[in-house]
Amino acid sequence: DTGVSQDPRHKITKRGQNVTFRCDPISEHNRLYWYRQTLGQGPEFLTYFQNEAQLEKSRLLSDRFSAERPKGSFSTLEIQRTEQGDSAMYLCASSPGGASGRVFRTDTQYFGPGTRLTVL
Amino acid sequence: AQKITQTQPGMFVQEKEAVTLDCTYDTSDQSYGLFWYKQPSSGEMIFLIYQGSYDEQNATEGRYSLNFQKARKSANLVISASQLGDSAMFFCAMRERKVTFGTGTKLQVIP
Numbered sequence: 001d002t003g004v005s006q007d008p009r010h011k012i013t014k015r016g017q018n019v020t021f022r023c024d025p026i027s028e029h030n031r032l033y034w035y036r037q038t039l040g041q042g043p044e045f046l047t048y049f050q051n052e053a054q055l056e057k058s059r060l061l062s063d064r065f066s067a068e069r070p071k072g073s074f075s076t077l078e079i080q081r082t083e084q085g086d087s088a089m090y091l092c093a094s095s096p097g098g099a100s101g102r103v104f105r106t107d108t109q110y111f112g113p114g115t116r117l118t119v120l
Numbered sequence: 121a122q123k124i125t126q127t128q129p130g131m132f133v134q135e136k137e138a139v140t141l142d143c144t145y146d147t148s149d150q151s152y153g154l155f156w157y158k159q160p161s162s163g164e165m166i167f168l169i170y171q172g173s174y175d176e177q178n179a180t181e182g183r184y185s186l187n188f189q190k191a192r193k194s195a196n197l198v199i200s201a202s203q204l205g206d207s208a209m210f211f212c213a214m215r216e217r218k219v220t221f222g223t224g225t226k227l228q229v230i231p
Binding site for chain 2: 033040041042043044045048056058089091093104105107108109110111112113114116
């Protein structure tokens with residue numbers, strides 16, 4: 001069983017350009033999460049999917065950000081009109097998911113290696 | 121108010137000694153989960169240990185144990201017999217409806 005993979009691992013772009021990142025979760029994991037992490041901080045939640053449904057979005061996810069998970073498998077995170085403040089590590093995680101209501105060990109998230117974005 | 125508080129930005133520990141990394145949390149939910157992750161300099165977040173709010177026993181995973189004190193809302197990570205490879209950032213996280221991470225503690229193991 002392979003872990004979570006992310007592509008690309010590094011992306012350098014110029015301000016104003018659009019970028020798209022891909023995340024492939026652990027197979028059969030129902031839930032997929034996107035986080036952003038800046039230097040010296042913990043990951044900040046951006047959004048998460050239960051299968052193909054996007055169930056929650058952080059207010060950090062401005063209208064320049066969009067995420068999809070077609071068919072409930074891989075996910076993409078797109079940033080339009082990038083700004084220098086978007087420079088960060090973008091982390092993807094997946095979890096098996098559990099029953100709603102209570103939190104279980106199946107909510108444990110397994111992270112990918114991240115995509116480091118640098119906006120010049 | 122901070123959901124997750126890690127008050128130790130940095131810690132040093134001698135190799136083979138035990139170390140405790142502090143974490144306090146704030147929630148009004150009855151059902152929540154607490155997690156610890158390790159992030160080496162390579163950047164990948166590695167899951168270490170999980171504690172559910174309804175679990176009566178403290179979680180243990182190898183050299184890692186979680187000192188869960190529900191009334192005090194603390195979930196400290198104890199690493200026994202530290203190894204040089206334990207040098208990394210350690211993050212405490214809590215899942216209620218969503219997951220919140222603390223700011224992390226940088227652990228350095230001294231030979």
